[in-house]
Every structure is written in C-alpha cells, then in structure tokens.
Amino acid sequence: MTGELRCPLCSFSATPMAVPALCPSCAVPLDYHRDFPREFAASSLSGRGIWRYAPLLPDVEPVTLGEGGTPLVPSLRLGPRLGVRLLFKAEGMNPTGSFKDRGAAVLVAALRSFGARAVADDSSGNAGAALAAYAARARIRARLFVPAHASGPKLAQIAAYGAELARVPGPRERARDAAREACAADADLLYASHNASPYFVAGLTTIAYELFEDLGGHPPDHIVVPVGGGGLFLGLVHGFGQLRKLGWCGQVPRIHIAQPQACAPIVRARGGGDPFEPEPRETVAEGARIPRPERGREVLAALRTVGGEAVAVSEEEIVTARATLARAEGLWVEPTASLAVAALPSLLARGAIGPRDEVVLPLTGHGLKAEKG
Numbered sequence: 001m002t003g004e005l006r007c008p009l010c011s012f013s014a015t016p017m018a019v020p021a022l023c024p025s026c027a028v029p030l031d032y033h034r035d036f037p038r039e040f041a042a043s044s045l046s047g048r049g050i051w052r053y054a055p056l057l058p059d060v061e062p063v064t065l066g067e068g069g070t071p072l073v074p075s076l077r078l079g080p081r082l083g084v085r086l087l088f089k090a091e092g093m094n095p096t097g098s099f100k101d102r103g104a105a106v107l108v109a110a111l112r113s114f115g116a117r118a119v120a121d122d123s124s125g126n127a128g129a130a131l132a133a134y135a136a137r138a139r140i141r142a143r144l145f146v147p148a149h150a151s152g153p154k155l156a157q158i159a160a161y162g163a164e165l166a167r168v169p170g171p172r173e174r175a176r177d178a179a180r181e182a183c184a185a186d187a188d189l190l191y192a193s194h195n196a197s198p199y200f201v202a203g204l205t206t207i208a209y210e211l212f213e214d215l216g217g218h219p220p221d222h223i224v225v226p227v228g229g230g231g232l233f234l235g236l237v238h239g240f241g242q243l244r245k246l247g248w249c250g251q252v253p254r255i256h257i258a259q260p261q262a263c264a265p266i267v268r269a270r271g272g273g274d275p276f277e278p279e280p281r282e283t284v285a286e287g288a289r290i291p292r293p294e295r296g297r298e299v300l301a302a303l304r305t306v307g308g309e310a311v312a313v314s315e316e317e318i319v320t321a322r323a324t325l326a327r328a329e330g331l332w333v334e335p336t337a338s339l340a341v342a343a344l345p346s347l348l349a350r351g352a353i354g355p356r357d358e359v360v361l362p363l364t365g366h367g368l369k370a371e372k373g
C-alpha cells in the first residue's frame, strides 16, 4: 500500500501496516494520507459507491457489497418547520444497514492486502455487523466482542455472517479489553479496531465526497453528526479537507456533534481536558455510548478547525426525534441516528445554524437495527 500514516496531533509518521501502533508521543491513533496527482479532476471519477473515490482511498483491491451511493433525501416537513434547508443522507441503505459499511469495506480490503486471515474487533453492534459481512466476503475469519447490552438484531446479523460472537458483560471498554486479550493469546488474530484504524476512517471520507457531488459540487453549510468513537465526524472532516486541498471546494462545512446526555465525553471536554465521561448512564443511543473515545483528542482538535458546536440531548429528545422523523418524513432510523435530529433545535436556538442555512444530517443506521419501537 502506498501513502503514509500520520499522527493527527504531531509530526510523527509511519509506513502503512495492518495494525499500526498509536503515535509514540501522543498515544493517539494515526490517520491515513495519500498524495493524489496534481491534475486530478472530478471528471476522472467513475462508477458508483465508495470505490468511485478509489484514487483518494488506500490503493487496495476492493472488497465490495455495493456500499455507499446512498440517497440524499430532502426534508419535506421538519426543515420547513425549523426554517432551514434540511437534507438527509440515508445511510441505513448501506448493505448491512449502517454507514459503518464504508469503513469496513476499506478496512477489510486493507487487512486482506496485508495477508490477514483472522481479525478481531469490539463494537456496539453496527461496526461488528459490517466487519462480519465484509470479512465473510473476503474469506477472513472474524471474532467480534460486543457489550452484552448490544441490540438483538445487530447480534443476529454478526452471527448470521458466520463471525464468532462474544457478548461481554460490563461497560463498553470491557469488550475492547476482551478483544485485545484474545489477540494477545493468538498470533494469527489481528486486532482490527475500527475505532483506531486509519483505513476505517479513510473509508468514511467517502460520505464527504458523495455529499459534495450530490449537492452539485458544493459543500453544505452545516452537517450534524452523532458521535461515539468519532470516526464518522473525522471521516467528514478529512474528506472535506481533502476536497479543499484538491481545490474542488473553497470552504469546508461547519460540522456539529450530537451526543446523548447519558454519555457526552466530547461535549464535556469542550471546556478543556481530555474527553471522558466518568459516569456513563444507560442510553437508547447505544452507538454513542463510548465514555473514553480513542480518537477523542483528534475529534476536539478537528471540531475547532471546522467551527463546530457539540450538543448533548436527553433520552426523551432522542426518542421524540426518532418518532417525528418516521411519521413526518417516512424515514425510520435507529435511536443513535436520531441524535442529530434531536440536536437541531438547540443548534438553531444558540445561533450556530442560521435561518435558511443548508443542513445535512447523515441518518446513520436503519430503524430495523433497534430492539424495539
């Protein structure tokens, strides 16, 4: 693989490898960078889905199930009610029902290029389902460690793809520890942490490229995203950053973050300090229940560069937003996906989003993913 891995916080760099270590100085995960030809133009892109952007992704043989190319659906009721031009990127239409397919396709393709035969990861469910599907496609054995509280449909998906599933009781970090322990005990098992992998985040940049093209070659004014590990947020930031470097867009959108009040490490850390939620509580937004995100410091630094706000919403607001989205727009999403919808009124009230601004909400996971409701 060509390109380079770089620390987002200092000047450390390394050559690409299957499971890169953290930056030795900053102890944070690295990012993937690749130079593109100077004369690279949009007209040289071809095909549909994430591999349309192959020249901007790690140069690996694709593993694909038709991920990406999701519709951008204009809001008919919510947007007019709030006085903004609102659009939804329907990420639930990806092959396993969430945006994680974009990252998993590139991560599995990268791991295969390094000769991986067996991989392990920890996940709240969606990344596990995506990884299990793409590993099956690439004939790589997968072991997934999920918190015992993960939703039934996601667990069923992981098992259906033939991955070995371990439900780990206790907080989310226990699943991470269990995955690491399993890899330490088995030299053939690679720890493919999607939250720390540069290749997973590289796959998520494709959502920025698609949005830019969907909108006829300009970025939206704002994007609001639910944040757990921060991969989606960083994928958008890096993707629009890349478009700016290419000279395709002059400015990047303001990208705002939504978290549940029950677990809001980024919102807390905006005032200073490391992102950490000391007492995470139960939340219906299970994808955002990551009390100490590994990429948290990178997320905070990036949030400042894109002028984004970070908003925490209550359980009631999440549940109400989910129901409204389904009834008023015909879009049924899982609770974590409705975090961004729930955050909109407060972003408008504090003036972060202005009247008639163009706002995109990636609807990150399908309603069928949730246990009930």
Ligand SMILES: Cc1ncc(COP(=O)(O)O)c(C=O)c1O
Pocket (backbone or CB within 6 Å): 098, 124, 125, 126, 127, 226, 227, 228, 229, 230, 231, 232, 233, 286, 287, 288, 334, 336, 337, 364, 365
């Ligand atoms: C449906 C859904 N939305 C949003 C997120 C948060 O994404 P990230 O971990 O990239 O911040 C997750 C994470 O699991 C998710 O499953």
Ligand SMILES: [Zn+2]
Pocket (backbone or CB within 6 Å): 007, 008, 009, 010, 011, 012, 023, 024, 025, 026, 027
């Ligand atoms: Zn560093």
